[in-house]
Amino acid sequence: MPGEVLRIGVIGVGRIGRVHIETIQSIKNAAVTMVADIWEEGARQVCEQYGIPKYVKDYKDLIAAADVDAVLICSPTDQHASQIIEASRAGKAIFCEKPISLNLNIIDEVCNVVEETGALCMVAFQRRFDPTFRRLQSAVTKGEIGDVHMIAITSRDPGPPPVAYIAQSGGLHCDMAIHDFDMARFITGSDIVEVFTKGDCKIDPAIAEAGDIDTSLVVLKFANGVIGTISNSRKATYGYDQRVEVFGSKGMIQSENLRPNMCTLATAESVHQDLPFNFFMDRYTEAYKVEMEEFVKCALAGSKPPCGVAEGRAATKVAMAAAASMKSNAPVAL
Amino acid sequence: MPGEVLRIGVIGVGRIGRVHIETIQSIKNAAVTMVADIWEEGARQVCEQYGIPKYVKDYKDLIAAADVDAVLICSPTDQHASQIIEASRAGKAIFCEKPISLNLNIIDEVCNVVEETGALCMVAFQRRFDPTFRRLQSAVTKGEIGDVHMIAITSRDPGPPPVAYIAQSGGLHCDMAIHDFDMARFITGSDIVEVFTKGDCKIDPAIAEAGDIDTSLVVLKFANGVIGTISNSRKATYGYDQRVEVFGSKGMIQSENLRPNMCTLATAESVHQDLPFNFFMDRYTEAYKVEMEEFVKCALAGSKPPCGVAEGRAATKVAMAAAASMKSNAPVAL
Amino acid sequence: MPGEVLRIGVIGVGRIGRVHIETIQSIKNAAVTMVADIWEEGARQVCEQYGIPKYVKDYKDLIAAADVDAVLICSPTDQHASQIIEASRAGKAIFCEKPISLNLNIIDEVCNVVEETGALCMVAFQRRFDPTFRRLQSAVTKGEIGDVHMIAITSRDPGPPPVAYIAQSGGLHCDMAIHDFDMARFITGSDIVEVFTKGDCKIDPAIAEAGDIDTSLVVLKFANGVIGTISNSRKATYGYDQRVEVFGSKGMIQSENLRPNMCTLATAESVHQDLPFNFFMDRYTEAYKVEMEEFVKCALAGSKPPCGVAEGRAATKVAMAAAASMKSNAPVAL
Amino acid sequence: MPGEVLRIGVIGVGRIGRVHIETIQSIKNAAVTMVADIWEEGARQVCEQYGIPKYVKDYKDLIAAADVDAVLICSPTDQHASQIIEASRAGKAIFCEKPISLNLNIIDEVCNVVEETGALCMVAFQRRFDPTFRRLQSAVTKGEIGDVHMIAITSRDPGPPPVAYIAQSGGLHCDMAIHDFDMARFITGSDIVEVFTKGDCKIDPAIAEAGDIDTSLVVLKFANGVIGTISNSRKATYGYDQRVEVFGSKGMIQSENLRPNMCTLATAESVHQDLPFNFFMDRYTEAYKVEMEEFVKCALAGSKPPCGVAEGRAATKVAMAAAASMKSNAPVAL
Structure with a gap:
């Protein structure tokens, strides 16, 4: 290099x-x-x-x-x-x-x-470089919560993309949840061996007309015995909702959404905070930076990238199985 | 009366x-x-x-x-x-x-x-009388989060009961998750029409030997189209974990665990709080009180109790279907 | 007895x-x-x-x-x-x-x-029996935050009492802040040796006409060298505000307000929680119960009450000094 | 330009x-x-x-x-x-x-x-450009909390600088609290007209030998009638503690410390979070960036900088008065 x-x-x-x-x-x-x-x-x-x-x-x-x-x-x-x-x-x-x-x-x-x-080929799963998810993954890896029993990923966008985009996107699971399938593999350090999906179109009928869904729940079974869920929605009114909870034999670790400021305002109506970051550009600013730094470092050193084509392939395969499970209303083994 | x-x-x-x-x-x-x-x-x-x-x-x-x-x-x-x-x-x-x-x-x-x-017969689902869950249910009923899309219930005990108890308990779904099935119906105001269950024994092999599981994930489909999950464990090291999250077209409402005090201690190691209430006696003290007051009021007035045998029947029926789904690894319709 | x-x-x-x-x-x-x-x-x-x-x-x-x-x-x-x-x-x-x-x-x-x-004479400082303040005091006593350097007490009522009441109340320091002076002594375990007060009437001019103030800041110096503040207001729109922060050589402990439920609601406007308990009846329900139980126990056993006339005297003496300091705009030694 | x-x-x-x-x-x-x-x-x-x-x-x-x-x-x-x-x-x-x-x-x-x-001369008060404090100042300016009654600033370093540095620093008020005096003026939009200070050396006797203190409480009176406090310490074991609370006729706004990640870990011991950012380099990364951008913008446009020599002068003057008040144990008018 x-x-x-x-x-x-x-x-x-x-x-x-x-x-x-x-x-x-x-x-x-x-x-x-x-x-x-x-x-x-x-x-x-x-x-x-x-x-x-x-x-x-x-x-x-x-x-x-x-x-x-x-x-x-x-x-x-x-x-x-x-x-x-x-x-x-x-x-x-x-x-x-x-x-x-x-x-x-x-x-x-x-x-x-x-x-x-x-x-040397790195696939852009920027969430792996987010400080909050890195801390979570490190807690799991170091055994801070013991053996992992369950993982729950919540991943909701602030609003759906244009229907024209959705129509050619490959569907919610391949387009949006693919990041969550990668996150699930990243945090548990294990492959997904079975999925079961419930999905629906609840936000905009035009999305259904375009052949897609906007609301999805996927149940995951991992090779290491962990059970998990991924909860997706194309529209969370309160902004970009990106949270993970991992439960194990010694405890639990959860992550909250990131906020543009750390203020809390108490008035005669309620005690409130401004909404979390609205979407990925703001939420993952730091992650994009660390991701590119890691790529540059790998490229200059000629070393193996932290997530490569194998990771890209694995997440896509799970996404396709998830979509298939929804259609058959039955678990799909991988 | x-x-x-x-x-x-x-x-x-x-x-x-x-x-x-x-x-x-x-x-x-x-x-x-x-x-x-x-x-x-x-x-x-x-x-x-x-x-x-x-x-x-x-x-x-x-x-x-x-x-x-x-x-x-x-x-x-x-x-x-x-x-x-x-x-x-x-x-x-x-x-x-x-x-x-x-x-x-x-x-x-x-x-x-x-x-x-x-x-006049009231069945003891005391969680319906807990101020936190009442607030949550009222938010749903009053439309504060719009149309409900998803519900996620987390319900974990601090430790498993004696294996002898478990052996005759009817199993995790009929013994423990039954409260959560009732909570799911209470908050969504809708019947459960399909369940899919993943379950495992991760905490104590003696529980498996007694024919039961200690870790369970149930996917729920409701008559009104809502999708839900119930996540159960017989052992959360950090205490009694009782949380609910409801997501809808206008927003989301979540409940946190109740704590014995509202202190936060920051030291050179971390910023920490004492564990939440350890188990149902402490967590639901207020709920037991309101529940009994409601029963006395109904009994004296001769009025319909807030949850009767129909509610008891419905929760049990779902629990049995959940257990059946786990065995067949397939969704079970109700 | x-x-x-x-x-x-x-x-x-x-x-x-x-x-x-x-x-x-x-x-x-x-x-x-x-x-x-x-x-x-x-x-x-x-x-x-x-x-x-x-x-x-x-x-x-x-x-x-x-x-x-x-x-x-x-x-x-x-x-x-x-x-x-x-x-x-x-x-x-x-x-x-x-x-x-x-x-x-x-x-x-x-x-x-x-x-x-x-x-056997017990004076009714019920806050000493509140589980949250007890936890805080126990952290201090057990050395969880090391040597205490500073304490900050925030104590605000949801609204002022009738002006007729205020006129004969003895003034904000003797009527309202007296509880906070006792709390300061309770938590630090030390006497107050000097006070300096800034006070003003900001909420209702009728309070000033009645010879009193509605907003007060008192600086405390304790016999053990701790420095403290008490911040009072007769009107916090968001409810009864009762918080304490203690800072020491090993860390800090803070208490938050108690809330009627543990729900958080996220909508398109903000992430919010219901207001904390509105006033002392709701906020200190548990404290009133523990206080009376302690009194009954002492009275039956003939043992020394946890706070007696000496505590009543000490708090009043500080309150009077605080009022005097405000008038002279100078520190007052006790 | x-x-x-x-x-x-x-x-x-x-x-x-x-x-x-x-x-x-x-x-x-x-x-x-x-x-x-x-x-x-x-x-x-x-x-x-x-x-x-x-x-x-x-x-x-x-x-x-x-x-x-x-x-x-x-x-x-x-x-x-x-x-x-x-x-x-x-x-x-x-x-x-x-x-x-x-x-x-x-x-x-x-x-x-x-x-x-x-x-065109801009003085480097970078905290004015921190998104959290900007939100707080904007809440005050826009009247979200009504008329301001009180402000409380907490500002604690993770550890004292070398004693050699302290000896020539001008003292805690001119070296460290000067940022807080500027913050107090920035948020209230008003000049400070009187100070009263209690200070002590609690962390390291060598600091006292160098003629300085390490713990300080300053009471502020503002031209617009607001009462405030600044609480400083040279050593907070839990990291850099930078919080502000403003109380007014319509409510209260508070800011919390910023954290390196948004994870919460619950174990058998406690529910805890990693410490907040350790010091100003990490805490104010964003603020330094915005500050320099603003300077570049002003310099290119030839426009008035957001904080100039007048702001630098005002903060220093208050710092000197605070130090004088501590020595005389009496309020000092400005």
């Missing part, structure tokens, strides 16, 4: 691409040296704003560039797989947004190529 | 019988006038301690007594049904500990007799 | 007298056998409601009665001193509402008579 | 100087173009680490440099005043660490020069 500064090329300058570019500004030994987007005007603007020397329309030019050490794949989902494969073959370090693909066969192919080429 | 003071006869002077006798001491228009227990020494002691004028060995004498207006059935579970039936026919107001029976046919017979005789 | 049941006579059947009578109903080895009040109709009603056998108009008849073992003095403040003295000389156990008097010379006389007669 | 990017020169590359240099890395329209320090090796290292083009030994060279638009004064306190004066005369925008000086006459001279030259 390269010299002192990691030269990064970013494919896709949409919302998440810009988040990563912004984050990289404050990482010492990394610099964005190129962006690629078919939307030329967007690419040009981003270059100007961040002083990035070059943009290209065709991502293939970025992957081929000699002055690019690492590739950030922030393109639409259906391009992830081929771009990982191409970047792997070009010997680049890779950071790819989730999911790798909505097709398990394609994911398998990606995993094979990554293995063959020995490429 | 009788005069100004309700004259109460208590069958069974074990732990819960004594709790009720103690509670009645501070209720103005009620008095314990007789107790019945085959354990004569126990009955004698209780009479002496509380200044109760009379005790009998045979509960039939208590039911037949002219100076007893209401009967509290605190005997072992297998006597509940016949005692309700006899007291119903004797025209007494009845307060019976849960469960009515572990046999659904017997419960049906009890329900029939209660209906025929028009007896 | 007498037999198995303490026979109690209550002087004064106003609000606090009735609280104590109600409390005694659930104390096993105590009974109210007589009440005295010049308001005959009130006395008659109370006797009827609680099944008390006798009432008298003249409190002297109650003190003289052979079938009264203990006297509860719940009369107006200006009668406390003489009634303590008379009951002391009559050999009764005495429980007296605070303050003993608004005149320090009279208090001294009371203390002398109590000492000479060896009377 | 200059072009698009503010070219910043930093005088002093000690701890706080490096904090600001680090912060500036992620501010788009600002760049550190020069540093000055008599400690040449330190200056050289900082330049290398952050890619800063130039360093000088003599700060006068930095102030005189044409390619420096703004000067950050991070030198020892006794150099602040002369450097502000020189930078003012050189037409630079100035950001100066607190305090301006420990001599009020010198501060007055600085204020005069700043006024004469029309220099």
Whole structure:
């Protein structure tokens, strides 16, 4: 792997691409040296704003560039797989947004190529880098709550995305709960071996018309015997609701939502606090930063990334099983 | 119904019988006038301690007594049904500990007799009278959280009862979770139409040898479309864990555990609070009081009790279905 | 001291007298056998409601009665001193509402008579029996926070009493803050040796016209070197605000307000909880019960009460010094 | 004022100087173009680490440099005043660490020069930019708690600095509490007109030998009639304790400490949370960032800074009065 500064090329300058570019500004030994987007005007603007020397329309030019050490794949989902494969073959370090693909066969192919080429490929499960979830996972790992018996994950968005987005998203389990399936595996340190799902459309009938649900409960059985639940909703009026509770033989650890300030106001009506952070950009600011720092560190050192294509594959597989269980109203073994 | 003071006869002077006798001491228009227990020494002691004028060995004498207006059935579970039936026919107001029976046919017979005789029979789901759960139920009823989408009940004991007790208890779902099934119905105001259960023995192998589990997760589907979970454990090291969370279209309401004091201590190690109340006697002191007051009020007024044999039957039926689902690893419709 | 049941006579059947009578109903080895009040109709009603056998108009008849073992003095403040003295000389156990008097010379006389007669006289600082403050005091005593450096007491009423009451109350420091001066002594286990007061009338100009203040901050210096503050207000819109924080060489202990339920509601506006208990009747229900139980226990055993006339005297003396400091805008040594 | 990017020169590359240099890395329209320090090796290292083009030994060279638009004064306190004066005369925008000086006459001279030259000079009270305190101040300003009656500031360090530092620090009030005096003025929006102080040395006798205290309570009276307290300690075992409570006619707002994670762990011993952030670097990370952004914005726009020399002067004047009050044990008017 390269010299002192990691030269990064970013494919896709949409919302998440810009988040990563912004984050990289404050990482010492990394610099964005190129962006690629078919939307030329967007690419040009981003270059100007961040002083990035070059943009290209065709991502293939970025992957081929000699002055690019690492590739950030922030393109639409259906391009992830081929771009990982191409970047792997070009010997680049890779950071790819989730999911790798909505097709398990394609994911398998990606995993094979990554293995063959020995490429360094990190999949973007940023919640693993959140200080609160890290503390929780460390409590579990260090045995602070003894043997784990149960885990309960609550994960609710402040509001549903546009129905057009939902229609091509792969469904709530592959699009939204996939982060929670990864979190469940991350915290318990165990694979999921069975799922059972109840799901419904309670928020907007248009979501049902688009073939999806907006409310879901998944029961998880893990290889190590732990039982778990994931409770999802596309709309929590009070903001982004991201909590985890783990119960074990020696105790319990829970995490609360993060808040923009630590004030409590008592009036004649009630004792109240401002709502928690509204969505992932604010809630996971710190996590995005630590995630990118870890990627840069791995890429420079050539070491194994903390979550790779295997993690991406596992979460997607569980998501698909969860969706299947809902349809059959029966447990599905993995 | 009788005069100004309700004259109460208590069958069974074990732990819960004594709790009720103690509670009645501070209720103005009620008095314990007789107790019945085959354990004569126990009955004698209780009479002496509380200044109760009379005790009998045979509960039939208590039911037949002219100076007893209401009967509290605190005997072992297998006597509940016949005692309700006899007291119903004797025209007494009845307060019976849960469960009515572990046999659904017997419960049906009890329900029939209660209906025929028009007896006033209240089943002891004391959690319905807890101020915290009442506030939660009132928030749901008044629409403070909008349409209910999901409910999650956490219910964990501080430690398992003796294995000998467990062996004849009817199993975790009929013995322990039955309170939670009633709570689920109480708060959502809806019947449970399907259950799916994952259960395991994680705390003590002797419990498995006795044919029971100690850890359970039940997924509930309600008639009104709500999805729910009940998470049970026989052993929470940190004390009695009794929490409910309800999520709806307008928001969420959660309840925390009650604590013996409201102090927080910050030292060089951590910021900490004393453990919550250890078990039901301390946690539900207030609930037992309100429950008995409500029973006395109903008995004196001859009005319908807030939870009757129908509620007892419904909770038991769900408990049995939950146990069946665990065995079949499939959802069970009710 | 007498037999198995303490026979109690209550002087004064106003609000606090009735609280104590109600409390005694659930104390096993105590009974109210007589009440005295010049308001005959009130006395008659109370006797009827609680099944008390006798009432008298003249409190002297109650003190003289052979079938009264203990006297509860719940009369107006200006009668406390003489009634303590008379009951002391009559050999009764005495429980007296605070303050003993608004005149320090009279208090001294009371203390002398109590000492000479060896009377058992408990002064009603019920907060000493509150489980939360007991936990806090025990943390301090056991050294859980090390050597105490500072204490901060917050004590705010939900609303001011009628101005007519305020006019004859002895002023905020003698009427309201007296409980906080006692709490300060109770928790630190040390005498107050200097006070400095800032006070103002911010809530109702009528209070200033009546010669009093409604907002006060008192700085305390204790014999053991601790520095403290007491922050008082006659009107906290959010209910009865009763909190204490103690800071020491090993840490800090704080107490929060008690709440009628442990629910938290999150909506699109905020995350909120119902207001804390509104006033002392609800906030200190448990404390009133423990206090009376302790008095009954002491009276039956003839043992020293946990807070006696010396504690009453000390708190009043500090209150007067606090009022003097406010006028002189200078520290006052005690 | 200059072009698009503010070219910043930093005088002093000690701890706080490096904090600001680090912060500036992620501010788009600002760049550190020069540093000055008599400690040449330190200056050289900082330049290398952050890619800063130039360093000088003599700060006068930095102030005189044409390619420096703004000067950050991070030198020892006794150099602040002369450097502000020189930078003012050189037409630079100035950001100066607190305090301006420990001599009020010198501060007055600085204020005069700043006024004469029309220099833009911001004093570094970073807590004004903390999101939690901003929310609190905004609640007060918007009238969410009505008219303010009382404010209580708790401000405790995790441990005392070296005694050598303390000896030349100007004392607890000028060195540490100065931030709290500024916070008191910031939140109430009013000047302090009287102080009364109790102080002591409770943590380390060496601090007393160095002529200082480590524990302080200051009572504040504000021009608008508000009464307040500031409670300081040099050693809170549980970490950096930074809380504010404001009480008013419509309610109360309080702020809690910030924590590194939002987890709660319940075990057989207690329910606990990790300690709050340990000290100002972690606690005020966000505040330092917002502060510098505001300075850059003001410097580029040539607009009035949110806290200037007048704020620095006011806080120092109160600090000196607080120290005087402690010595005289009497209130001191300002």
